[in-house]
Amino acid sequence: MNSTVDQGPDPAPGSVPNLAKQYDPAAVEVPLYERWTRAGYFKADEQRVLSGERRPFSIVLPPPNVTGSLHIGHALDHTLMDVLTRWHRMSGDEALWLPGMDHAGIATQTVVERQLALDGKTRHDYGRDLFVQKVWDWKHESGGAILGQMKRLGDSVDWDRERFTLDEGLSDAVQTIFKRMFDDGLIYRAERIINWCPGCLTALSDIEVEHSDDDGELVSIRYGSPDGGDGVVVATTRVETMLGDTAIAVHPDDERYRHLIGRTVLLPIVDREIPVVADDHVEPQFGTGAVKVTPAHDPNDFEIGRRHDLPALTIMNEAAEITGTGTRFDGMDRFTARIAVKEELRAQGRIVAEKVPYVHAVGHCSRSDDVIEPRLSTQWFVRVESLAKAAGDAVRDGRTTIHPPELAARYFDWVDNMHDWCISRQLWWGHRIPVWYGPDGQMRAVGPGEEPPGEGWTQDPDVLDTWFSSGLWPFSTMGWPRESDTLKAFYPTSVLVTGYDILFFWVVRMMMFGLYGTSTDDGEPQVPFATVALHGLVRDQYGKKMSKSRGNTVDPLKWIDTYGADALRFTLARGSNPGADQAIAEEWVAGAGKFCSKLFNATRFALLNGAVVPDVPLIESLLTPADRWILDRFDEMTVATTDLLADFQFAKAAEGLYHFAWDEVFDWYLELAKVQIYGNEDGAGAADRLVTTRQVLGTVLDGLLRLLHPFVPFVTDTLWTTLTGEESLVIADWPAPSGRPVDPAAAAWVADIQVLSTEIRRVRADQKVPPSRPLPARITVPTAGLDAAARALTRLTEPADGFHATVTLPVRLSSGTATVELDTSGVLDVAAEIARATKDLAAASKEVGDCGRKLGNADFLAKAPDAVVGKIRGRLDKAEQDVARLTDRLRQLREGGR
Structure with missing residues (x-):
């Protein structure tokens, strides 16, 4: 064929080597991921950043629990992080996505203790050291299943940098920051009311308590007067705690009770006189306007007790059983005692009124679902006032941006009203608190590399809250407190992608620790990430929250097995608008699977018809109106997709690419290209125009596959390597606009042919x-x-x-x-x-x-x-x-x- 156009490689129309007739994700995805990892495509090189060769892009994976498996929330979170990482990698940045797992103190210890219970054993039968070794054995044998599941999803993380919150290096970081904060007076030990889980037998922080509206009861009880008077009536939802009452409180301006202030009433059942105190905390409009005060079992009562120097009587043990009251209720479970105490009061004629059911907020352990018991206990706390203020200021002054901006208010609500954080846990699995107690009451915090004190000193038995170590994650995983090259190159991280529901659990803690523990070259406190990109929750197709009790949870791995990882990823990305919840249904994942198949079939069809990516610029004079139109539209999509990803608008980017691919490339340009290829055009330049059509087809598909790759990496890499003969899309360049002037006449011509054809059809x-x-x-x-x-x-x-x-x-x-x-x-x-x-x-x-x-x-x-x-x-x-x-x-x- 005589032609003045350089055709590049022989397009070999009619054959597609190494490409199946139909796309089968099950046959492609696992071997392709293994090829990517063997080739080292996901590895980051800090030297390219330190030398100035490349810009850094870094992101740390919110560490899943070592006990966990991939759920639909993980799948969304990981998909969005992978979209950003692949996009930045293709855009020429040195991209580090750092993976790892959390040791999940309570959850992991519970798993192993349940295994021991099958043999009739407890951890105490083994002792601390042997039990901890058993947990490590479980971790190595059974933990971390989610890491393999991340590979199924296509996570392009740097596996060589995988970390675990109990790694030696991360343990050094925990010990370092604990000692520093202890020495600075930011960590202290005190007796306070804490959230106690009788099931897990440990203290919990406020964020580990989930509140729900439960059916209960509101019982009004008359406390008599020592002189035989009427006394006072109080209302309570926890009758059993009256055994530990040490006062009755009323508002100082409440005329009904002013005559009782300073006098005593008689505590029923135990017949102990307790004072009536005046306190501004009491709300006269609530109940009877008089409240019972149990300082050892209620946080508000504890504060009232401190203000009035009231004794705090602990009447429950760690298992929430009544103890030390000298009554017949000792030894009873709290809920059994609630019934028995109420019946005793009824027998004494002390019950004035009962409201059943009475719906009120009840705290539950987020792990065991046991009802939380407020309990007076000596624990370790972080003094958060200055740390929380610094975390709030960093967002207010723009050092860290929350996206979407409207969710910043939730962040400020938390940091501006944060209570001191209880960080000690009564567990054996975790970072043991690095504090030693001397024989004469001395207390010493020990840093990494320091020798513990000598004979007669004992270490605190508790471990640190899991969130303490995960709060250091962005910098501890990069070598802190050492000045590592990784830290220099990739910290602070570029973006944190997470659900808005974890804003309080994790984001605030990382901000506090990052600003306290790290600093810029000139000594200014350093934020751990430039942007916090928050997404919503995944709900079922009817918009309801997923839960096992509702029976509407989904297993993302089953959908991956059925439709492929690309289908699940594209569905999740297409529904992810910043900060908003999204619904998902299997039929939508099936639809995304059809899109991937359509992409495969369309590309295969184009290859069969000679589509080729040219290695020379297209000749403008040989372009038809259809060619110029699709090239213009591709330029527009490139700019739009790039801008949307930069603004974390994943749904709009995916939706735009879907419609561009299906509605414009597949439905129209492929058909118009067929007309041009099979049009049997004769005359001068016909052969050159035929070659140009095939080149435009190849150019558009090359660019489309690049734009889609961060969302659907498996099918796009399979097609692109066949189309181009190149190594992999993972390391290919992100497309850039051609710079060609837009041709409005071409767009009008195509619009006319679309209208004309549609009307004829x-x-x-x-x-x-x-x-x-x-x-x-x-x-x-x-x-x-x-x-x-x-x-x-x-x-x-x-x-x-x-x-x-x-x-x-x-x-x-x-x-x-x-x-x-x-x-x-x-x-x-x-x-x-x-x-x-x-x-x-x-x-x-x-x-x-x-x-x-x-x-x-x-x-x-x-x-x-x-x-x-x-x-x-x-x-x-x-x-x-x-x-x-x-x-x-x-x-x-x-x-x-x-």
């Missing part, structure tokens, strides 16, 4: 002409080339002898009006078509009459909402158009039938 469908059947037609168009393209796209043939126009179709285009005359006489049952059109016309005429009467009724217009009136006007407009179309159709049928 509609008429063919109305006439019940099968899409595959050729139909004679005469076409008059205002713009060159539209007629030939329309014929090819809609299977119209040139009119032959005996042509008889049974349908005349005027089509209004941007460049004028086209006229299409169709001869359906050989394919149409005229009598049946007249009968059908007559029936449709009657229905349309009735609709016109019904809508017209409603819109002509003044009372209806005065009362009906605007939206309803607008809907009826729309129905009327459509019906009138149908009447006109069907009337003309019947005229043509009757004239053509004579």
